[in-house]
Amino acid sequence: DTAVSQTPKYLVTQMGNDKSIKCEQNLGHxxxxxxxxxxxxxxxxxxxxxxxxxxxxETVPNRFSPKSPDKAHLNLxxxxxxxxxxxxxxxxxxxxxxxxxxxxxxxSRLTVL
Amino acid sequence: xxxxxxxxxxxxxxxxxxxxxxxDYTNSMFDYFLWYKKYPAEGPTFLISISSIKDKNEDGRFTxxxxxxxxxxxxxxxxxxxxxxxxxxxxxxxxxxxAGKSTFGDGTTLTVxx
Numbered sequence: 001d002t003a004v005s006q007t008p009k010y011l012v013t014q015m016g017n018d019k020s021i022k023c024e025q026n027l028g029h030x031x032x033x034x035x036x037x038x039x040x041x042x043x044x045x046x047x048x049x050x051x052x053x054x055x056x057x058e059t060v061p062n063r064f065s066p067k068s069p070d071k072a073h074l075n076l077x078x079x080x081x082x083x084x085x086x087x088x089x090x091x092x093x094x095x096x097x098x099x100x101x102x103x104x105x106x107x108s109r110l111t112v113l
Numbered sequence: 114x115x116x117x118x119x120x121x122x123x124x125x126x127x128x129x130x131x132x133x134x135x136x137d138y139t140n141s142m143f144d145y146f147l148w149y150k151k152y153p154a155e156g157p158t159f160l161i162s163i164s165s166i167k168d169k170n171e172d173g174r175f176t177x178x179x180x181x182x183x184x185x186x187x188x189x190x191x192x193x194x195x196x197x198x199x200x201x202x203x204x205x206x207x208x209x210x211x212a213g214k215s216t217f218g219d220g221t222t223l224t225v226x227x
Contacts, residue, residue: 004156031213042115043157043202043217056214090156092213100145100204100212104156 003027006091006105013081014113020077021108023091031055032074033092033102034066043090049074050097078110086112116140117205119218127226132190134221136203139184143205147215148177148188151200160201161188193225 004025013019025032033056034046048056049068063079078085088109092102118137126132136146144165149157163170163177163186170177176189190197200222204215 033213041200041219043204043215045214048211048213056211092156094213098212100147100206100215101159101162102149102157102213102215104149104158106154106156 001026002105004091004093004103004105006089006108008108009106010109010111012111012113015081015083017081018077018079019081019110020075021089021091021110022073022075023105024073025091025093025103026072027093027095027103029093029103030071030096031094031099032068032071033094034074034076035090035092035104037088037090037107039087046089047074047076055097081110081112083112086110114139116143117203117216117218119201119203119221121221122219123222123224125224125226126193128195129192132188132193132197132223132225134188134190134201134203134223136186136188136218137184138186138205138216140205140216141184142207143216145206145212146177146179146186147204147206148175149202149204149217150197151202151220157202190223193223195225195227198223198225 047066052068088107091105147162148160151157200220203218
């Protein structure tokens with residue numbers, strides 16, 4: 001039973017389209033995150049939610065809109081996709097805001113053509 | 114501004130020998146450090162961590178050393194096994210506030226040869 005699951009695993013789409021990536025965790029964690037791994041392999045935080053409340057928004061363009069319907073889910077919607085959005089997006093969770101250890105999903109590879 | 118650096122993109126060692134992976138950081142506000150291991154097509158998995166109040170933490174074959182004055186940490190794997198072949202990410206965090214907001218290095222690919 002996967003602890004942090006993301007769908008879809010692969011996503012290929014055209015510039016200008018809108019797409020969503022879904023994330024669910026069954027660990028009972030309070031805090032969820034979206035990280036982006038770009039072509040240089042760095043993992044950079046995008047958003048953090050704690051009990052459905054937005055905690056961190058790391059200067060991400062407004063085209064990216066996270067939504068947390070409950071503390072077990074954190075979805076990422078991206079409008080008007082651009083070439084530079086091509087990356088692997090990782091969802092993660094932690095037990096709480098003061099806990100640094102993250103449990104990651106397997107990643108969603110987004111390719112924008 | 115790259116606050117966490119892993120200067121060796123790759124490392125190759127023989128099975129049974131020691132693997133030493135290095136990481137440097139620049140932000141003195143970091144007080145908690147983690148190592149993650151990542152296999153292809155999977156997410157990073159937590160391996161070991163260390164608080165800034167310690168200089169060493171050991172878990173089985175894995176030991177992390179922290180040198181605060183040098184802003185340097187290292188991960189030692191002894192003995193190395195072929196299954197250890199993966200990408201290793203160093204990460205740094207401020208412990209008590211938004212602790213999950215980790216700053217990651219760009220990884221070191223470890224290959225352990227049988």
